[in-house]
Amino acid sequence: MDGQSRFPRQRTSSGDAYRSGPVQAPVAGTGTTLPGAPAPGCAVHRRLHLTLDPADLVGVGAVRRRLRSALSHWGVPELSDTAELLSSELVTNALLHTGKGAVFDAELGSDHRLRIEVQDGTSRLPGRRRDPEGEYATSGRGLLLVEALADSWGVQLRGDGKVTWFELAMP
Template sequence: MDGQSRFPRQRTSSGGAFRVTGSGQGAPAGASGTAGAAGVTRPGVPAPGCALNRRLHLALEAADLVAVGAVRRRLRAALGHWGVPELADTAELLTSELVTNALQHTGQGAVFDAVLTGDQRLRIEVQDGEAGLPARRREPDAEYATSGRGLLLVEALADSWGVQLRGDGKVTWFELAVAEL
């Protein structure tokens, strides 16, 4: 299944630095846990294949680097609410890298989406309006630079990641698997 059909774009009107849409604040009343390994349930996490997947959607204004911290806090809170706080440290670090790159290097705003899927994978997408692919530093002194290691971190820590070009820019994404109990 391609990323577009799994994560349909929800446009938000301009205004605040970001806005949550969808089910960004957790499960509806009465949502049950999921059966993990050996029938163990995880509170607040939908059963595999359940339509109650968790989603956090934020729209960020151009060059608003202060919003990066707010995105991290919202993501950590959502992951705790969804029952997967163990993903927070890695997800926050990699999210910071992708969101900062989008806001700093494109001169435009960005759209952030986090989804906990029914098959217990966290997918983070950052969409920006720049069609150019992100690149690693290639200069001889790159190892001494104070920036430019974000994609190396994403590559090293994510279970999978990539870039999808679209007509209105690109989406840089990564996925983290929830560890089995």
């Protein structure tokens, strides 16, 4: 199953509603945009919005593929490796530790700064492994990677859960 059929919802040009299916392209040769389609060069062209069902760990791979494709399309493929790794960590954490789904948003600002947000439905803050044997564990290093590789990151509590985010600047 490809990523588009798996995650068909995209933001509309208003930014606050969703519709199914791909965003319509401008009509060739007319210079006009179809209703509901963002204008070329608009910030909506640099935004990726995906939803994942609870425990959908297979969806993490689709997030990585869609993110890599988007970053290439936006002209910043050099951010792909780090963005994919850190996004995988945050999405996987949201799916494994909350028992709920996740909402993934990526946006490339006009300053070429990439912001990734992963929203989940619990207000429990993420934490580092505290046990002394954690050094030898096969998991539990995701936030250490985010801390080491992101230019900035954090957690924001919201009424319906939290958003864990990170930002990457162009090298």
